[in-house]
Amino acid sequence: MSTEALRGECILVVDDEPTNLKLLDRMLRGQGYQNLVLVEDPRKVVDLYRTIHPDLILLDINMPHLDGYQVMEQLKALNDPLLPPIVILTAQHSKDYLLRALAGGARDFIGKPFDRNELLMRVRNLLDAQLAHRLVHSQKVVLEKMVRARTEELRRTRLQVVQRLGMAAEYRDEETGNHILRMSHICALIARAIGWSEEGCDLILNASPMHDIGKISIPDAIMLKPEKFEPHEWEIMKTHAVIGGKLLDGDDSDLMRMAREIALTHHEKWDGSGYPNGLAGEAIPLAGRIAALADVFDALTSVRPYKQAWTVEAAVNMIKENSDKHFDPQLVEVFLRELPGIVAIRERFAEPAM
Numbered sequence: 001m002s003t004e005a006l007r008g009e010c011i012l013v014v015d016d017e018p019t020n021l022k023l024l025d026r027m028l029r030g031q032g033y034q035n036l037v038l039v040e041d042p043r044k045v046v047d048l049y050r051t052i053h054p055d056l057i058l059l060d061i062n063m064p065h066l067d068g069y070q071v072m073e074q075l076k077a078l079n080d081p082l083l084p085p086i087v088i089l090t091a092q093h094s095k096d097y098l099l100r101a102l103a104g105g106a107r108d109f110i111g112k113p114f115d116r117n118e119l120l121m122r123v124r125n126l127l128d129a130q131l132a133h134r135l136v137h138s139q140k141v142v143l144e145k146m147v148r149a150r151t152e153e154l155r156r157t158r159l160q161v162v163q164r165l166g167m168a169a170e171y172r173d174e175e176t177g178n179h180i181l182r183m184s185h186i187c188a189l190i191a192r193a194i195g196w197s198e199e200g201c202d203l204i205l206n207a208s209p210m211h212d213i214g215k216i217s218i219p220d221a222i223m224l225k226p227e228k229f230e231p232h233e234w235e236i237m238k239t240h241a242v243i244g245g246k247l248l249d250g251d252d253s254d255l256m257r258m259a260r261e262i263a264l265t266h267h268e269k270w271d272g273s274g275y276p277n278g279l280a281g282e283a284i285p286l287a288g289r290i291a292a293l294a295d296v297f298d299a300l301t302s303v304r305p306y307k308q309a310w311t312v313e314a315a316v317n318m319i320k321e322n323s324d325k326h327f328d329p330q331l332v333e334v335f336l337r338e339l340p341g342i343v344a345i346r347e348r349f350a351e352p353a354m
């Protein structure tokens with residue numbers, strides 16, 4: 001790259017000796033570098049650095065107030081990924097001295113008295129390197145931005161798909177749309193109360209609406225039957241858990257994995273008497289245990305074609321009685337403690353008046 005192209009690059013020169021500054025200024029300007037900032041007082045370097053963001057720093061070591069090592073320390077502490085190369089200006093050539101400067105962050109040395117050709121070549125090489133570094137860095141920033149945007153797009157698409165799936169299930173179900181809303185918000189509330197992260201609560205909020213997605217495969221004659229099921233009909237109804245699990249299988253996103261887990265295990269019971277796999281206790285995934293509690297509570301307190309809505313009190317009593325049987329007893333405790341918030345969710349997503 002010719003020096004022509006580098007003329008706009010900013011070079012910061014720090015030396016307490018005005019004659020040295022003048023000399024360097026003349027040599028660099030003579031070569032076409034116009035953007036030079038000359039500093040006698042090393043205490044000004046950091047503030048100046050923040051405003052001018054130089055592409056190269058030429059730094060004297062022996063200076064009053066702050067020596068070159070201290071200036072390098074201050075610059076390093078800024079943690080700027082684009083910190084430019086620092087070239088030490090020195091009359092010293094001892095190995096220890098040079099090693100200390102290198103360890104402190106110097107990239108190169110220029111001996112005093114300055115050799116014009118050597119100075120210009122080192123300056124040009126280091127400016128080229130810094131230019132390349134800047135380019136790579138800005139590409140990295142652009143790529144990271146792109147990856148973030150794509151990831152967000154993917155997340156949104158997934159969310160859309162699962163929400164639509166949840167809606168599809170509602171069309172087949174006797175349960176109303178608001179059941180899904182109430183149930184998923186109660187899940188998130190319980191998850192928060194047991195210390196799940198915001199991310200986890202969000203996940204269960206979005207994953208739990210698909211708990212009954214498997215019902216899309218259950219025949220109308222069973223789905224819409226207002227009377228009690230015959231045993232064989234009941235067996236068919238129970239298949240919705242496994243079918244839901246299968247429908248949601250095969251995607252390894254956290255959202256889909258949790259949705260699958262909930263669809264498959266929301267009818268398991270703490271004492272092992274649930275379906276489809278008769279899992280017991282903590283063998284039932286926590287998300288499934290939370291969903292079971294939220295689902296049953298809301299189903300009990302809602303009107304269904306085959307039953308009246310229970311009062312909150314009656315539903316709470318049933319849940320208490322079934323702690324340790326149907327439900328995880330620790331979750332029941334949390335549920336009871338959080339009851340005011342749960343009742344508020346019921347009111348917030350109440351069924352519209354007919």
Ligand SMILES: [Fe+2]
Binds near residue numbers: 212240266
């Ligand atoms: Fe279900």
Ligand SMILES: [Fe+2]
Binds near residue numbers: 211
């Ligand atoms: Fe449900």
